[in-house]
Structures are given as C-alpha cells and as structure tokens.
Amino acid sequence: MADLTSVFAGRIHSPNPFWLASGPPTNCGDQVMRAFDAGWGGAVWKTIGEPIVNVSSRYSSVDWNGQRMMGLNNIELISDRPIETNLREIAEVKKRYPRHAVIASLMVESKRETWHDIVRRSEDAGSDGLELNFGCPHGMSERGMGSAVGQVPDYACMITEWVKEVARTPVLVKLTPNITDIRAVARAAKRGGADGLSAINTINSITGIDLDTFTPRPNVGGLSAHGGYCGPAVKPIALHLVQQIASDPEVGLPIAGIGGVSGWREAAEFVLLGCTAVQVCTAAMHYGFRIVEDMADGLSQWMDQKGFRSIADFRGLSLPRVTEWKHLDLNYQIVARINPDKCIGCDLCYIACEDGAHQCIHLDGRQPNGAHITTTHIAALDGPPPPPPVRVPRIDEAECVGCNLCSLVCPVEGCITMEQINAGRPHESWAERTATAG
C-alpha cells in the first residue's frame, strides 16, 4: 500500500499531499475540521489580514457543453472576519488535529512592522507554516497588496525578507500567473529567503457578459470588475507555470501545485512536474470536501500499480521530459490510423483534417447528401432495409503529418490511433541541424 504522507519544506507534515487552498472552503475552523474529517491532509487558511468588506454577487462561471463550472471566477477578497477570530480558530483546529497541516495565508499592508506582527501572531496560534498571498489579482491589488506585490520582484523579495526576519515556520510565497515570466518572482522569493512556493493563484478574467443587460458577470448592481479565474479550465496554464519554476535552477524550492486539481490524476500530474503537495479549491466548492476520498484512493491505487511507494518516488519524473522545441526529433514520425470496426461514421476527423489541418483524410466514393431521394422505409412495402452506408474515412498516410487532430476530435476512444512509422532516418533536432549547418 502506497504511503501518501507528505513533508513539505522539511517541516510541514500532513497525512497526504492534498491541501485545501486558501479560499472560501477554509474560511473558518468548522469548515477546516470537517475537511480534515473527510480526509484532507492540510488546509491553507483563507487569507488573514485587516478585515475587508465584500460585495454581494462574487462568483461567476464558464459552463461548457452542458457541464457546469468548467472555470470559476471570483471577486471575493480576503477574510472578512477579525484577525483574532481566525487565529483563535487556527489554535483550536491545531489542538484537535495536531497531525494535519494548517498554514496561515497572510496579506497585510506593505509595512515591515505590520508583517512582523501578523507573522508572530499566526505562529503563536500554532500554524505549521505561512503562505504569503502575493497573488490575489482583484480588489486587494488596487490597495497595493496581493498581485500588486507579486508582479514586482523587488517588492516580493523585500516582504519575504521581512517575514523571514521573524518567522520560525516555513514560509511559502504564492505566485501570481498574471506576469510575463513567473520565474522572475519565484527567484525573488528565493532571494528573500522563502522556503517554498505555491503556484498558481487565479488568472485575471472576465468570464462572460449577460447578453440582455450587457453587464459582465458577476453583476454587482449593474457593474462588474475583473476577477480571478480558476477551476478545471486553468490546469494546463498552471502545469506550465509550475514546470517553469520547477525546472529553473535558480529557484530550487518545494512547490505546492494549484490550478484545476479536481481529482487524483491532476494531483499526479502536478507531482510529476515537481510538486510536493497540491492545493484544491474549486472542486471542493463544487462538490464538497468528500472529493478527497477518491483523490487519496485513486492516487494510492495508481501508485501501487506503478510501483511507487511514496510521493517522492515519482516527484518530478516528467520534468526531464519537458524540453525546448529545438531539441525535439524532427525525424520522429507518427501517422493516424482508423480502426474501421470502431468507427461510427461521424466523419468529424474528415472535416477537421480538411478544414483545420492538412487535407489527408478522404471520403472516397461517398455520395453527398441530397443527391438522392430518401423515402421512409416500410418493411412491408420495401422488404428488408438496405445496409447502412459505409462512412469510414480513408487516411492518406503518405500525406499525414501526424498532427493528432483527427484522434483528438474522434469521439470513440481507441478508434483513431497515432502510430509510429519508421522513416529510416536517425534522430535529428533543429538544434543539431542548425549546429551542423553552422
């Protein structure tokens, strides 16, 4: 049985690597304790700071093809509860759940003394670590906090230094994706002495506009403001940014991966790209804390199947497999093949290749619709029905560039496979080719 226990930055212990991210699910002690009962390994408390006032109407979502909340946007600010209340509840949770990780997310105005004060009080309450919220992209950033700090490497470095002057527990810096090169802030955090990174925070977003009122959502009395985007839709962006900082030799910090984790498979992906733990928010907001059961169970089953005994056994295994384009083999060749027994004849591959790719799929001999007259087949009048027309397209392998598009649009699993063909040419990357030519 796989061991899911997690140790982050040497000192934050949790029974598994699944933490709730700082957000609405970790707003109060009652929620966090119920989350731990459900199986969560850790929780990053909803960001603590001078209490704010929130607006009503705070979230909006992107639905896709009948599925709800493919992406979620929020304009909620940090905790609206007094600092003392949050810290008292942290102390209570830690007393009852000593083996679980409780991390205090912090955001205060950019004054050294203010930061010293909140760090000391959080640690006195018993938090196992601190997460500096340099990522929140809406509202707080207008007041010089959140992503206003995270977008300026020098500020991020300076505040991290202030925190580290007094911190006794590991300090994580939470990074904003709303920046040209996330590595700049990751390196600044490292320079400031951070012990770990959390990535990513939400992405600046406007999810959509009400086509009757012309007001974007969420609608606050006829106006809206940009928010932060998260949920399943952002996972590819998060994975890329995590890979960027995980592969950067100047960073070299443990990472808590965030962004679209809703099951064990996404968690495994973040760990394979170097994360030590993952943080989850939207999925818990959608389905409740119970989702962690399959995250732990599924990850454990997969690890058993793969022979991994601990999270460390597979952490970062995919990092060497991400490279620059110039190192890819130009002579690697795959082609699409259709399994005619599985093909259902939707011909989406045909039109995708024809209009959207390289015109290598053909419908030889098919009659276009409307060219013939159809009547309702009535067996008693017409005899047994004719066999349905064959609609399996043909791939011209000589023309196929192996782009994958047809296999991506095919609705039937395993119907179109991309198969390697031996072009008989040795490995050659663009870098090698240009080096030789030079």
Next chain:
Amino acid sequence: MSAPPVARNLDQFPDLHPPFDPQSAVIEANRCLFCFDAPCTAACPTHIDVPRFIKKIASANLRGSALTILDANILGLSCSRVCPVDVLCQGACVMHKHNQMPIEIGRLQRYAMETFYDRGAAFPEVWVNENSAGQSAACIGGGPASLACAAELRHHGFRVTIFDDRALPGGLNTYGVAEYKLRPSDSLREVEFVRSLGVEFRQAEVGTDVTLDQLESEYDIIFIGVGLGAMEKLGIPGEDRPGVIDALHFIERYKTSENFTVSGRVVVIGGGNTAIDAANAAHRLGASEVHVVYRRGEKQMPAFSFEYAHAKADGVRFHWLAQPVEILDRSVRFVETRLSEPDAHGRRDAQPVDGSYFELPCDLVIPALGQSRFFADLCESRGIRLSRRSIVADRPTGRTANPRYYAGGDCVNGGREVVDAVADGKRAAQAIASVFAAKQEASHG
C-alpha cells in the same frame, strides 16, 4: 365533408413523448456529435440539416434552429411529432454504433418548432418572393403534400390556392393522427402558418364544386395531393352491421364528435399502423378489451415495431394467422390461416385452413385494411397515368404524364409518412418553379 375536430379531453391521449424543457433540450443538443455530412440528414426524406438545427438549440439560437428546420420542411412541427424517427433520422444516428442512445432528434425538433410557434411564428418576409411573373398554381387536397407544395411555390413567387373538401385543411394531420402524437390544434397552427405565407384556402370538392376545367382556366399548374380514399372493404357478410366502423371513420369520428366513448370488447382487423392507431384509441376511449387480429404473422405485420410495442404496452392483445369470414351480432367469425411459401418478392400469403373456424365475441369491429386510391376518373380524363390506381409521377419532380399536372404524397406513393408527402410536395414545387424559370429565361433570352 367533415366537421372540424373537437377539443377532446386530452387527458385520454397524453403525450407519447413529453416535450423537452429548455435545459434538458440544451443537454441533449450538446450530446449531438455534429457529424459531418450527417447520416440523420440523409435519412430524412426532406433532408433537414439536423446537426445544424441541433447546434443552434445548444447555442440558444432557437429562432435560427426553427428556420433551419422550416427551410427544409415547412411542416417541421407535425413531422417532429408524427415521424417514425426510429426508422428515419434517429435510426441513422451514429450513436447506435457508439453503444449510446441516439440523439432525440424528434423531441429536439419539436422543442425548436414549438418555441417558434409559441413566439408568434414570424417568418422572414424575404422568404416569399413576390417579384416573379404572376404564375399560379392550384393544389388539390389540403394535406401535407399540398401544404408543402403550396408553401414552396409561394417561396418562388407563385399565387397558390389549396382546394380541400373538409371543414378544415391539414388532411390526416388534422383528422387522422392520434392525439398522443399530434393534436389537431398543432396541425391547424401549421395550416395558419402556410396561410400567413399568402396561400389561399378554399373549401371545395374538385370534380363537383369546382371542375378541372375551371382550375385549368384559372391556374397555370395543378398539383394533386389528394391522399388516399376510403378504406378497403372486408368483402364478407355482415360488414354493414351497425357495430362495424372502419378505422379511418372511427378515428375521424372520435376526433370530431363530442363525448365519443367506446365500451366493451373491440376487435380490430388488420396489421398496419392505422390498425394500431385505432386499437390504441379504442383502449383510451374506454374499451374493456382490445384485440387486433392479423391474417399473417407477427413478423409480416406492416406496422412499425415501436407502434406495435406501444400498443402491447397499453394492453392491446394480438392474434396472428386468422382472417374474418363473417361478422355476426356481437362477434366475428374467423378462419385460421397459414403462410404460403415466399413468392418471388419474398412475400408470404395467408391461406385459410379448412374447417378451422372460431368466433371472437365483441361489441365493436374496426376493419383497418389498406386505403383505396381515388380520384382515378378525373386523372384519366386528363391523360394522367395510373398504376395499380396510384398516380404515376416522376419521383424527383412529381411530374405526371400531363405537363400541367404534378402529384405527390399518398396518392402517388401508396401511403407513406407525412414527411414523405412533404418531400414530394416540396420537390414538385421546386420542379415547377424551375420549369417556369427556364421558360422565362428562354423568353427573355
């Protein structure tokens, strides 16, 4: 001439398939794969662009969805209700091969069309092209073939009059379809829609109230969409007893009479879809038992399998291999049959077995044999060829042997579906329009 249908207590005929609510429609629409050159479209006799109208439901463009349907099939509402979709669009859905339920195309089409009608059925004005040279057409019969032909001819700028001898147009859509599929009020909504395109309706029986000579003098082209005639007689003693009413009359009578009920045991004779409709209606109208007796076997029954399944689920009992020999007072005398060896066309006839008589007691007998073809004499007077008493018309154009006459629907195809009649009417109108366009071009040449 028939009375208008009454607004019956529709509780007895609840919807066979309930309509979609908006969210369910979008979810179902999103299941559609949006096949390229889709087989559902090919399977539709009117070639509705099914994936296109379904994706418009998914994108909340309901008006565009309805117009997509109407562009191919002006009776998109009734077809969405009465089409045997299992053997047409839904039968062709690729989802069958995907081990999934086919997309519910009929219900989605109904959703788009009902929304269109509920919102006032406003058609784009540009659809009717008033600029052509004042050609005119008469459509004989007010059923689906003529409605489709007339609407399409309006599109091409023709002045069109529909002649129908019944109180209300719509043909079998108004008078012959079970309410759990289509209500007369829905058929009449479509009639009004066609009227709104500028089609004129006149209640008159062609041949008596108005002669073909008159039509020919007044109209350039005459389209025959008269459907089928009365039901065939059984040709056995006792057929004229008061407890006997053929299926079409039975259906029309319950639809047009207030307080029409059925009681006791009912015997329906025949194995087609009309027999099933009559049996289902008798059951709903109060019959204690309904028996369908067919002279051949279950496999040879011409009714669609889903209609058969529907009737069985309602408790209708089926008896195979027996044909009536005499109708008595409160019973029918049958003789058992056996099937002959298949002939050259694979058809197996029912042959009476000597001495194997039995009686089935009953209170009402509903013969549901095929319908005869009529209008034959008038056709022959105009040189229109008939074959087995159906009008011979060129399938792609509806042209008859007389170039001024076109024909379509049941009177040509022998009795198929509403959608087949619509397709016939539309194709005929397009052929008529192209002939006139060619003539015009030649004269302006």
